[in-house]
Amino acid sequence: MAMTITEKMLAKAAGKEKVAPGQLIDAKIDIVMCVDVTTPPAISMLAERGIDRVFDKEKIVVTPDHFQPAKDIKSAELHKRLDEWARRHKIKHYYKIGRAGVCHALLPEQGHIRPGEVIVGPDSHTCTYGAFAAFSTGIGSTDAAAAIATGQLWFKVPASMKIVLNGSLGPGVYSKDIILAIIARIGVDGALYKAMEFVGPALAKMSMEARMTITNMAIEAGAKNGIIGFDKETKQYLDEHLRDKTNYTIFESDKDAKYDSVEEFDCSAIEPMVALPHLPSGGVPIGDCAGKAMDQAYIGSCTNGRIEDLRIAAKILKGKQVAIRTIIVPATPTIWKQAKDEGLFDIFYDAGCVIAAPTCGACLGGFMGVLAAGEKCVSTTNRNFVGRMGHPKSEVYLASPATTAASAIEGKLADPRKYL
């Protein structure tokens, strides 16, 4: 029976020849990713039941990120619980402050993501790692507790949806615009419970960083996982980053594999996009919303806080002044250092931006750029729900780093193409 790449990976993890959509399986987990908000409850749940153990101290990756450095006493207590647990169990890959970063940027960068493996984490954007031809999905704290203790989890095999990306991206158009256009068409539950498999010639020309922006937002269409097949680009990134150089398994979808639906996009026709409040599916071309006044610009997060994103923003901001509060948050310490060494900090400083330490921070309304009532923020993040970045009466406009930088200069939503 023909299978998709997602089905093949789950079959392997379940120790089966084949699996089919809808089938319930017990899958072996290769990596459990742990963060500060959702892992401490998992740890407590295990302790309460007397199963305070870890299945493999080398297969758990821990990084505080959402509220790190601790933003208040309560979050400091969360960090303390995470820290005590990670030390007690001698977790090998524990990124303490100074090396900690936004999880979904940190794990691939530090070489923890390998093709063909199953990665879970108590954070919904764990689907990001699908860019590396791996099966990865977000789970809750109870699931995380079970995965930490046993290295196993139950899954229902998802049906797959194929997204074909034809053409090539025009100047000033980035992978963020593509994923916003996809979600605008299919809706925030357009891929509910499904595997979103991205294929097509436009992908071949995208860097791994750009691809991660796409799989990162698969959850914003309701998907269980996002997945992109292995190619030269994947191999090169892995050669440079992988910790464990042993062989990994490369899966690909069979030619006659079954898809629930197929959606085709002509990327050449996609323009810079902005998702208007309050759903990620609110995407419209910049031409339809340019000129709307903003109070803040935010460049960071697991969607667009990587070095490539900062370079794109810096190119536009170079020699210009921002008209509104502009907050730049490199997603990991490595990215932070790279940006500094490349002189991007000088560009941001000269333009009047503030540069923060790696954190999720204001992406989820935590700290470092929280919005007041009535304020509007153009942001490179992935969610513009009510109250997401602060007051329930504030508004978030999702865009690419280029559109966000251009908007920072003008103080209103702006087309990045005039700054190229």
Place this chain on the structure above:
Amino acid sequence: MSKAHVYKRDHINTDEIIPARYLNTDDEAELVKHCLEDLDTDFVNKVQSGDIIVSGEDFGCGSSREHAVWAIRGAGVQTVIAKSFARIFYRNAINNGFYIIELPEAPEKINDGDELEIDYKAGLIKNKTAGIDIKFAPLPDFALEIIEAGGLLNKLAKKNC
């Protein structure tokens, strides 16, 4: 008496159920104080133990925070009836032993304030106010197994003994 609190909208997300500004704790009693705060500031004042939330499509979408299930359960809500659920919320509910009901006609057949009685085994909702019986498909067996054990971890703990 179990009263229905109906939010007909689709895509009620976990940021609305429990805003991230309160995620600096996992203490259920604290979370309960802010349950559904960004959707309906009055909810915590009017909800009574045993009440039911009724909603549209894709309930619980967005962040994977299980705090959403804890806040709702902690507020005394016995179940959520929705046209459909977001994937992670669905998992989290089952894993916590919290029974949820998928019912496509929910927002049409149940009005805000209606009194409901639910027979989970029979898959039957009695809407006493409207005087109608509504059938629903019970959760699949694997989910019932987890719920009967009192959640995934209790099932796991039992297996370990």
